[in-house]
Amino acid sequence: MPALTSRRAPRPSKGQDLTTAPASGTPASRNTGYKVTGIRVLRSEWAKVWSLRSSLITLGVAVFLLVLFGAIASYTYSPGAVANSGPPGPGGSGADSTAVSLALTGVSFAQLAIGVLGVLLSAGEYSTGMIRSTLTAVPRRLPVLWSKAAVLGPIALILTTLGALAAFQLGTPGLDGEKIALSLGDDGVLRSLAGAGVYLGLVAVFGVALGVLLRNSAGAIAALVGILLILPGLASLLPDSMYDTLSPYFPNNAGSAVYSLHESSDALSPGAGLAVFAGWVALTLAGAAYRLAKTDV
Numbered sequence: 001m002p003a004l005t006s007r008r009a010p011r012p013s014k015g016q017d018l019t020t021a022p023a024s025g026t027p028a029s030r031n032t033g034y035k036v037t038g039i040r041v042l043r044s045e046w047a048k049v050w051s052l053r054s055s056l057i058t059l060g061v062a063v064f065l066l067v068l069f070g071a072i073a074s075y076t077y078s079p080g081a082v083a084n085s086g087p088p089g090p091g092g093s094g095a096d097s098t099a100v101s102l103a104l105t106g107v108s109f110a111q112l113a114i115g116v117l118g119v120l121l122s123a124g125e126y127s128t129g130m131i132r133s134t135l136t137a138v139p140r141r142l143p144v145l146w147s148k149a150a151v152l153g154p155i156a157l158i159l160t161t162l163g164a165l166a167a168f169q170l171g172t173p174g175l176d177g178e179k180i181a182l183s184l185g186d187d188g189v190l191r192s193l194a195g196a197g198v199y200l201g202l203v204a205v206f207g208v209a210l211g212v213l214l215r216n217s218a219g220a221i222a223a224l225v226g227i228l229l230i231l232p233g234l235a236s237l238l239p240d241s242m243y244d245t246l247s248p249y250f251p252n253n254a255g256s257a258v259y260s261l262h263e264s265s266d267a268l269s270p271g272a273g274l275a276v277f278a279g280w281v282a283l284t285l286a287g288a289a290y291r292l293a294k295t296d297v
Helices: 038-051 053-075 079-085 099-103 107-128 130-137 142-171 189-214 217-235 240-249 251-258 270-294
Strands: none
Touching (some): 038 053, 053 107, 099 189, 107 142, 107 189, 107 217, 142 189, 142 270, 189 217, 189 251, 189 270, 217 251, 240 251, 251 270
C-alpha cells in the first residue's frame, strides 16, 4: 500500500518571518512590475478622449462649424455688401476681407466648441468624482494635467487645420472671378490656415487649464467665454489711448493675429500674437498646476 503524502505546508526555518513567508500555491511576489510612467498616463488620457461620446460630438461640431461658416461666407460674398456691413470674420474690416478671412469666419464659433471640450475633459472629472480614481492611479498629479493638454491640443490642432483647409477649398469656387480670390500657393495662405489650427489647439489647452483651475464645468465655461469674447467688448469702455495700447494683447485679439493673412497696423504680427496667446495659456496652466499640486481633490 503506497504511503500517504502530507499536504501540510513546510515548517518555516528558524528565524524566518512568518508575515513575509509566501502562501502555499501562490506566487512568491505579488508585485506586477507595473509603474506609473508618462507614456502610460498619456495612453490613459488618450483612451478617455476617444471613449467619451461627447468628445467625438464636440470635435465634430467644431470642425463642422469651421467648414460650414467658412463656405457660407465665401459663397455669399458681395464686395459692396461686405464693405457696408462690417467685418464678416477675422482679418480686419469688411473692405479688407480676403479669401482666407472668409474661409476662417467659423473660427470664432469653433473656438467655443473646442474650448468647452477642454473644460469638460478636465472639470468633468471633478463633477463626476472620477478625479479621485485618476489621482489615486497617478499620485504625482501633475502628469495628469500635462497629459490632458498634450493629448487634446494636438488632436484639436490637426482636425481644425484640416477643417480650415476644407473651408478654404470649398469656398474657392464661390469666389471665382473676385479680386480677393486666392489659391493655396499664394503667399501666406497656408501659413494662415495652419495658424488657425495652432490657435484652436491652444484654445483646447486653455480649456483644459481653466477646468483644472476652477474645478467646475459651468464656471470654467463661463470664464472661457468671458475671456475670449466678452473681455474685448468690456475693454472698449476704457479711454481710447489705453484701449489701443492694451487691445492687441487680449487673448482673442492676439490669437486672431496668428491666422491673419495681412499684418494690421493696430494688431500684433503672427509671431508676436502666437507668443502672447501662448503666454496666456501657459499662465493659466501654471495656475492650474499649482492648485492641483497644493490643494486636496
